[in-house]
Amino acid sequence: MPVQLLKIIKGKSETSLPSHLQKEDLQHLQEGFDHTNKYFQGIVxxxxxLTKLGDGTDFFKVVLQDLDNSFSRxxxxxxxxxxxxxxxxxxxxRNGDTCLVSGFKLKKSPTAKEDGRHGCHLEVSEEAGSAIYIYTVPRTTAASETASLSVAPKYVYTPLNRLKDGTIVNLYGIVKFFKPPYVSKGTDYCSVVTLVDPSNVKLTCTLFNGNLDSLPKIYKVGDIxxxxxxxxREYNGQMQGITSAGFASLTFDGTVGAPVVPRTSSKVYTFMDEEQKTIKELRIWAASNLSISGPAAKLSDVQPMLFFDLTCQLIGKAKVDGSSFLLKVWDGTKCPYPTWKVPxxxxxxxxxxxxxxxLRNLTVDILVYDNHVQLAKSLKIGSFLRIYSIHTKQASADNEDVSHLEFHLHGGTCYGRGIGVLPESNPDIKELKAFLESVDLADSQNMESMSSLELDGTFSSVADLESHLQRCQQLSVTVLTDHQYLSNTELKTILNSPAPQQYRIRAKLRxxxxxxxxxxIKLHCSKCNSLCKQCSTPKPIKSLSSIAAEQQPSWEPTEIAQALGVExxxxxxxxxxxxxxxxxxxxxxxxDYEKFFQIPASEILTNNFLQQKxxxxxxxxxxxxxxxxxxPWLECFxxxxxxxxxxxxxxxYQIFDTTVAEDVV
Structure with missing residues (x-):
């Protein structure tokens, strides 16, 4: 049979390959060589x-990774x-299966430069006498019974101090900082995580996926x-990690002594017995070398002007306006201050x-803004949450003398702001559930009515509420780098004013x-302040003799251009x-050359990472x-x-002295 589906039983194939076939490494797959009795093996x-070509022929494309060269560029x-x-x-x-391909034709790949894969591709068909052997893993298999020809695939893990630009690697790391998933590219989710390991090197990874569950399930600093x-990828002298085809992750609790149980949405993964030792060693190193105690707090501990993480249960939610959303939560304790109730x-x-x-006297209202709204809308009532970097603010309504405590999750992802959904199996949630079940609701209902300030009716109009919310929001996705003394001017006023003038505005990018x-990306001439005009007056190549005649010639591009009359x-x-x-x-x-995007225009055309950014x-x-x-709002000059x-x-009109906020992406 051209396509054979084989199984791995206790680490061994139930069927042997034809004896004449010999394995060929990826690096030896080259045009001009005889591959008649060779096979290539890789992980999908x-x-x-599956598609059809113009002549009606079925066509299917897969990408195989050579595990023996997983560290190669x-x-x-x-x-x-x-x-x-x-x-x-x-x-x-399926992804994760091990495939063996024999009887293939080797041809030059027209997409090698675009996809970064091998310079050739393999073509196979039944008519050409090709064969494909697919080694699948039973979905209930033990860790030792994995997809491989004779033994489980052995992954090579690279320490963070040995990473090289352009490589695709496997690695372990301890979470030093992270941003919970947020919407970035329309429907895509993005998560940012900074890792460290015993090599004392830091790596920041930007991970994105259209499926929220496919991103790492990180709950706190110290997770592994x-x-x-x-x-x-190397950028500004620092190594950075980005998702590639086939990216997969496991997450483990970093607490010493906790069970070594991976968190993942994948139904199939390999986790070898010796890797348990790796997890335990990283836990011990982190406990001695990292400060991983986060700013977690109970509602009973909060104070004004505090930023903290809260583990809680969601019992209510509602849309407030186009840029904010209400979450009603509790953690079984009572806030010591009167709290606002959003009308x-x-x-x-x-x-x-x-x-x-x-629970009206035990719940608090948290307003979430901007990029957090879409995720907040999708949350299920009753789910358990960890909300990161909540801001408490003491304020009073416009027509009230009594102050109250407000809870805000501002826009952006700075300082790891975001919302994480925790499973009921999480140790912190097990503890929280036990505590919530022990709370005497009768006592909470007998509390004084002023223990939680009801704000319904304290705003005289919807406009007053909107004005109050706007003052609370921190939605600007840009930063002003100068002239902060200027006050905001409406666009209508600017359009009716004579030029030239400078303005500060707050607007949205339609x-x-x-x-x-x-x-x-354009080429600009600083001499005439114009684009593709010819300001150069070329001189013959012998004009360089004046530079060459100097005792210590300078071959800087600007001096060479000046000698040749080139602008x-x-x-x-x-x-x-x-x-x-x-x-x-x-x-x-x-x-702009670089300031607005914080990306050099001169580098972006040749750098895929910068293009994505x-x-x-x-x-x-x-x-x-x-x-x-x-x-979102933009503040601009x-x-x-x-x-x-x-x-x-x-x-x-031209934008100036404005830059994109660091936590926008």
């Missing part, structure tokens, strides 16, 4: 949907499967993660009415051009932002698919200037 890290190869074999393989191949197939319509409040009434971001051009970002603030719409141009930044400034009310020619006079 990516598969594409290039360690995966494309497998192109045609005809009935493609249909058969599409039915049975195992990453398989993470791509390493919402009863029909908008989700939750069990009887329980909400019973749209931008170009949508294809690579088109925003050097610089890469710049040029974009048009359409900004709105409710009073008007204004087109402002961005003309720029796309994620623009998706944060102007999230696709969002309504205008749900867009803009200046107006006149442009005149023989026919007409126009006023243009």
């Amino acid at each position: 890290i990516l598969s594409y949907p 290039i360690n995966s190869i494309n497998i192109l499967i045609y005809g009935k074999m493609a249909e058969d393989c599409a039915k049975v191949i 993660v195992r990453f398989h197939r993470i791509k390493i 919402v319509e009863a029909r908008d409040l989700e939750g069990e009415k009887v329980l909400l009434h019973q 749209t931008y051009e170009p949508q294809k971001l690579y088109q925003s 050097l051009l610089q890469y710049v970002f040029i974009m048009r932002f359409t900004l709105v603030d409710g009073t008007g719409a204004l087109n402002a141009y961005l003309f 720029m796309q994620m930044t623009m998706n944060a400034l102007c999230p696709p698919g969002r309504k205008l009310d749900d867009l 803009i200046k107006s200037y006149n442009v005149r020619d023989e026919m007409k006079h126009q006023v243009y």
Whole structure:
């Protein structure tokens, strides 16, 4: 049979391969060599949907990773499967399976530069006499019974001080800092985690996936993660990790003595007995070398002007406005201060009415803003949460003398702000559930009515509430780098004012051009302050003799260009932002070398990581698919200037002294 599905029983294949076949390593797969009696073996890290070619032939593509060379810069190869074999393989191949391919044709890959895989690909079909052996793992298999030809695949783990640019590696690390998953690229979720290990090197990883459950399940600083197939990139002298095809993770509690139980959404993974030793050693090292006590607190411990993490249960939720969302939570303890109750319509409040009434003196209202709203909407009533970096603020309503304590989860992800959902199996949740079940609700209902300040009716109008919320929000996704003395000006006023002038504005980015971001990179001439004009006056090559004749010649590009009469051009970002603030719409141009995006325009065209970062930044400034009310705020400086020619006079606007906030992506 061209496609054979085999099983691993107690670490061994139930069927032997034909004796004439010999294994070929990835590095030896080269054009011009005889591979007739060779086979290639690898782990399936990516598969594409079954499709049909123009002539109706079935086509199926998978990517195999060579585990023997997992530390190499290039360690995966494309497998192109045609005809009935493609249909058969599409039915049975799954990520994580081990595949052996024989009888293949080796051809140059036209996508090698784009996907970073082997320079050749393998083509297989039943007509060509090809064969594929698929070694699957029973989904209830023990850790030692894994997908391999004779023994379980042995993964190589790279210490953080030995990472190299451009490699795809496996690694272990201890979580020193993390940002819970948040929406970044439209529907994609992003999580940022900083790892350390006994080599005393730090690695920051940016991980994204359209499936929230596929991101690492990190609950607190000190957790231990195992990453398989993470791509390493060097940026500004620092190594960074990003997700690659086939990325997978396991997370473990970092507490010394805790059970070694991995957290993962994957039904199939390999975890060897010797890896338990690795987890225990990392726990001991972290306990002695890292300060991993977080700012967790009970509601009974909170004070004004505090940032803290709260483990709690969700009992109610409601939409407040386009940029904020209400979560009603409790942890069984009582806040020592009067707390505000956010006024919402009863029909908008989700939750069990009887329980909400019973717990009215023990719950607190937390307002979450901006990028946290979408996740907050998806939370299930009754779920257990850990909310990171809640801000307590003492304030009073506009027509009240009595102060109260407010709870806010501000926009952005700075300081790890975010919301995590914890399973009931989590040790902290088991403890919390036991405590909640012991709380005497009768006592809480007999408390004085002023123990929790009811704010319903304290705002004289909806406009007063919206004004109060706006003062609480920290939604700006940009930072002003100068001229903070300027006060905000409405766009309507700017449009009706003469130029030139400078303004500070607070607006939303409705749209931008170009949508294809690579088109925003232009070459600029500083001499004439224009784009692709010819300001150079080329001189013959012998003009360099003046430099060569110097006692200590300087071959700096600027001096060479000057000697040859060449005007050097610089890469710049040029974009048009359409900004709105409710009073008007204004087109402002961005003309920037590096400051706004904190990305050099001269490097982005050759750096995939920077291109991804720029796309994620623009998706944060102007999230696709969002309504205008749900867009984040931008604080910007803009200046107006006149442009005149023989026919007409126009006023243009340009953004300046503004940069994207560090925690936007």
